Amino acid sequence: MLLEIEDVSLLYGRIQALHGISLTVDEGEIVALIGANGAGKSTTMRAISGIRPIASGAIRFNGEDISNLRADLRVRRGLCQAPEGRGIFPGMTVLDNLDMGAYTRRDRAGIAQDLDRVLELFPRLAERRKQPGGTLSGGEQQMLAVGRALMSRPKLLLLDEPSMGLAPMLIQQIFTIITEINQQGTTILLVEQNAQQALARAHRAYVLETGRIVKSGTGAELLHDPSVKEAYLGVA
């Protein structure tokens, strides 16, 4: 098991955002996490990447307990997040942003190779390599955030709503890329509002409601689950 979250709770001040959630991600999988606005999806991601401390429970990565490990050290272990709302560096060029993704790495040849790969996955970024990140369109920034996370060559890639704000064409494209990245060997934990697409692509999925996991199963199972259909897929 690559990632194992056990009974994790998280507090924002006095507000409890996660009430003892447990989930696992196996090597090679795409696992989707779906839920309504404010359910705690991004919070779960923050707990895993370590920018928010957890109140109780345990997070294990690759067999190691990382519950209290600093966020930057988790990146070194092979865990990288493309944050919600993009979180790119606005004043740095596209290339510098991608370069920051490889911050923890020293293997120049490998970095150059991954840069080529990212620019191939996102030709739009290749066209705009010298442009400051903050001046990219919303969708381009989204691609940059995903590309930047890939530059760390993570074992586990955490994607928080990669399709947010993208045109339908591009949504299709970004999901294709996610599948492609996964087939090239990266495990993915995917948070999505776009439940239809996410469930169709994911091997397994969890449903989060007000800080609790209420359902889990394979992507196909949940895609055909009547209550999931009603709540998240917009079909009665």
Add this chain to the structure above:
Amino acid sequence: MTTVLEKVRSGREAVGERWHHAPRWVRWVLLAAMIVFFYALPNREFYQYLGPIPTPGANFTQVLFTVSIYVLLAVGLNIVVGFAGLLDLGYFGFFAVGAYTVAVLTSPSSNIKTLWPWLLVVPLAIALTMVSGVMLGTPTLRLRGDYLALVTLGFAEMIRISATSSAFLKGQRGFNQIPHPPGKYADGKPFFGVLDARPYYWLVLTLIILVVIGVRNLTHSRVGRAWISIREDEDAAQLMGVPTFKFKLWAFASGAAIAGLAGALFAGKQNFVNSQNFELLNSIIILAAVIFGGSGNIVGAIVGGGLVAYMIERFRGIELFGVELYEYRFLFFGLVLVVMMIFRPQGLIPNRRRAAEFKDRRKEVIVGE
């Protein structure tokens, strides 16, 4: 008004463009000429031909020394504010720590009477300021938000108040007979004397050059990239694996060390240190100088620090309607800053990345370069 501004702006940009596109050797020659100019500047034989530049109300060489100290401080604060994006409102406090370390350990008026030579105490002063920076930064830099601004402000006030009221730091009476830096002319007269400020200015100028080279190398390395990423988005920096706390502390402590060096130089020149040298306003002036020059750009910090310190001194001895302009220097200075923030918020010579952020997006896009 706008057209004039546009012209000034495009003129400056043209200079910048030309500088960046000039062949390497041209840039080196110009840089060397500039350095020679600044080394020659404190000589009367030279500055008497410079028209209105020498200050009427004060000894120009003394003024140059003051200006050079401010430039050094601006370069140091630029690391903290400009590169790492940490708001330090009490930067002058570190300058005070440096100056008082020298005073206490070298002056015969000090209670502990160690009477050490100046040169020996300089590294100590730098180390001590760095330690005080680490002590101040360790608890505060872990927190987000405006805590750092408040804590540094409090720190500078604490230093000032202890300087004013503690018997050990001598308050207004201060420390005298602080020894000068070592060195003699061939005829046995000391190089660093009481009357001639030129050697001190040359010393500070040399140190500025060394510090700038060091800072430049740092900012072009992984350290610099880490600082900029923290300034731009601290969470994202952490998500990329940057140990943000460590690098913030680094920036804060290196900035402090440079202020400590400046304080030690100041004490060695002045011969005398008392509590009046460390008003809170000085911290604000240096911060304003960094922002004025263009936060995040070394050249900007140098120009900002130099211009601000020079402008303040330039007002001495100029009378208008019977009042000395010097009395109104901060009013004027405030006005200039307000005008700047309206017309040129990125500073005189902004960081190139910052400039890009401020520029109109459509004009800037160069697709498929």
